[in-house]
Amino acid sequence: MKQRGPPLARLTPNQGADPMTLLADSDEWRALRADADALANTTMRALFAEDPKRFARYSVEAAGLFLDYSKNKITDDVLDHLMALAGAAKLEAARQAMTSGQPINATEGRAVLHVALRDFAMRAYHVGGENVSPAVERERARMKAFADRVHAGVHKGFTGKPLTTVVNIGIGGSDLGPLMATEALRPYWIEGRRAHFVSNVDGQHLADTLSQVDPQTTLFIVASKTFTTQETMTNAQSARAWLLSKGAAMGVAESDVSRHFIALSTNEVAVTAFGIDAENMFRFWDWVGGRFSLWSAIGLSIALQVGFSNFERLLRGAHAMDEHFRTAPIRDNMPALMALVGVWNRNFMGCASHAVLPYDQHLHRLAAYLQQAEMESNGKRVTADGAAAPAATCPVIFGEPGTNGQHAFYQLLHQGTDLISADFIAPAFSHADLGDHHQKLLSNFLAQTEALMRGKTRAEAKDDLIAEGKPPQDVERLTPHKVFPGDRPTNSIVMERLTPETLGALIALYEHKIFCQGVLWGVNSFDQWGVELGKVLAKAILPELGAAGEDMALAEAHDASTNGLINRLNAIRAGNGKG
Numbered sequence: 001m002k003q004r005g006p007p008l009a010r011l012t013p014n015q016g017a018d019p020m021t022l023l024a025d026s027d028e029w030r031a032l033r034a035d036a037d038a039l040a041n042t043t044m045r046a047l048f049a050e051d052p053k054r055f056a057r058y059s060v061e062a063a064g065l066f067l068d069y070s071k072n073k074i075t076d077d078v079l080d081h082l083m084a085l086a087g088a089a090k091l092e093a094a095r096q097a098m099t100s101g102q103p104i105n106a107t108e109g110r111a112v113l114h115v116a117l118r119d120f121a122m123r124a125y126h127v128g129g130e131n132v133s134p135a136v137e138r139e140r141a142r143m144k145a146f147a148d149r150v151h152a153g154v155h156k157g158f159t160g161k162p163l164t165t166v167v168n169i170g171i172g173g174s175d176l177g178p179l180m181a182t183e184a185l186r187p188y189w190i191e192g193r194r195a196h197f198v199s200n201v202d203g204q205h206l207a208d209t210l211s212q213v214d215p216q217t218t219l220f221i222v223a224s225k226t227f228t229t230q231e232t233m234t235n236a237q238s239a240r241a242w243l244l245s246k247g248a249a250m251g252v253a254e255s256d257v258s259r260h261f262i263a264l265s266t267n268e269v270a271v272t273a274f275g276i277d278a279e280n281m282f283r284f285w286d287w288v289g290g291r292f293s294l295w296s297a298i299g300l301s302i303a304l305q306v307g308f309s310n311f312e313r314l315l316r317g318a319h320a321m322d323e324h325f326r327t328a329p330i331r332d333n334m335p336a337l338m339a340l341v342g343v344w345n346r347n348f349m350g351c352a353s354h355a356v357l358p359y360d361q362h363l364h365r366l367a368a369y370l371q372q373a374e375m376e377s378n379g380k381r382v383t384a385d386g387a388a389a390p391a392a393t394c395p396v397i398f399g400e401p402g403t404n405g406q407h408a409f410y411q412l413l414h415q416g417t418d419l420i421s422a423d424f425i426a427p428a429f430s431h432a433d434l435g436d437h438h439q440k441l442l443s444n445f446l447a448q449t450e451a452l453m454r455g456k457t458r459a460e461a462k463d464d465l466i467a468e469g470k471p472p473q474d475v476e477r478l479t480p481h482k483v484f485p486g487d488r489p490t491n492s493i494v495m496e497r498l499t500p501e502t503l504g505a506l507i508a509l510y511e512h513k514i515f516c517q518g519v520l521w522g523v524n525s526f527d528q529w530g531v532e533l534g535k536v537l538a539k540a541i542l543p544e545l546g547a548a549g550e551d552m553a554l555a556e557a558h559d560a561s562t563n564g565l566i567n568r569l570n571a572i573r574a575g576n577g578k579g
């Protein structure tokens, strides 16, 4: 059954990339809306039944990853119209603008060149007329030399012991990427080394971590692009104080701080003001967005834990995906296809949430990482030129590793009232060679997308109950509960094994998907003004909060709720009861 939208001949591709027109009032958008209407009464089951080649036609392979997107409610017409949308949004030109160093992050006047960080071909990338590649290579060489010195035990702690433990202090992009990748590469950990990640300003996070480490053997990495972030600076100061007090009995001196603290930042002035020697600072640049920075100096904690050569393999894997993204036509381009199918699900199928479901325990922080990558990038309600976004933008991203999620929230995916799209990710081989665990894991991975696509009809549910021998009144009563509507859209991403290369490719796949979706929705994916207001208000509230046991004046400057909560917390902390 071929679903027909308006014929493409009537479309006017390249009518302009104005998102207002493109998203609300274009032939491309209307064609997709008509496709969605035409498909309303067609099931994915039927689409599979009528086309035995559906899997082959709606799948693509690149950089060690295989993407099956056939379990989305798409047809050739839908894809044609999505391609027309990409054409009207000038996606290819936008891709070129990014890789040529244009300041596409217009609200901050910055280029977006994380691809330059992993281009070992040393292609020239220009920012403001300057080729940044030599500086990238220089900094990478410094990182490697430092990692080698730490691994060889040449860079020692204050009692002469090697630094075998890393505590990375950072938040957001200066935490989530390195943490996620370090966990993902657990099989590559260097024996005897341990990496911890402290992000939350909640002192319990730092205290819990410090209780597990030895000051003599711990290297603190203060990771902050701006070196002004409250959480990171507070944690770094407290860690510094801890080193000096804990190490006092062992003879630590102020001057030893420089052995135990290094910085990853773009802000040399703030780093040296903090007391870290510029020699112990590893630089990156304002054209590296925080959430795209794990490939830069921000990845040093990864390199220290898995070795520099494995860190390089990660970068090379990402580069392989970059090359695919840069050169493949949009119709065969994995990140672009994922982005376009995502737009189809978000804007035409009505998916307001999107689940990331890795069937690999080592990817247990992937969803958290992508929450920042996707939602901080595309969670925008105005387009790049400041107009109200005429269509819905980024869905809510959430997820957990399979099979844990199956026993938690998949109920809602299968039978909830909202339609939720999902990415299922699995390696063919596990690093753990344990009996038939991996076949069991894979059988769940496969069964879930099949179930989400096929569902179970009323007649099938009824037949099952009858076959189970249920009495007629129970069959009637239970049937509605046993129906699965199906038609839940999913992508499946498979790879041979989770290695540094495939992990790099996977992350780059999502980065480019995010970029493409930003172009299609017309938003600036590279700023994050939405995090500012809360930061400013927290600064204002801080002096209104007392220390434990301190009596404070009643707060009056805010709304009744905020005043009331400040007063209640102050009263509890002062030991005065309710406040």
Ligand code: F6P
Pocket: 171, 172, 173, 174, 223, 224, 225, 226, 227, 228, 229, 232, 290, 291, 376, 528, 531
């Ligand atoms: O609060 C948002 C944010 O600016 C993120 O975009 C960034 O990754 C994080 O804070 C940390 O920033 P920094 O690396 O400058 O400390």
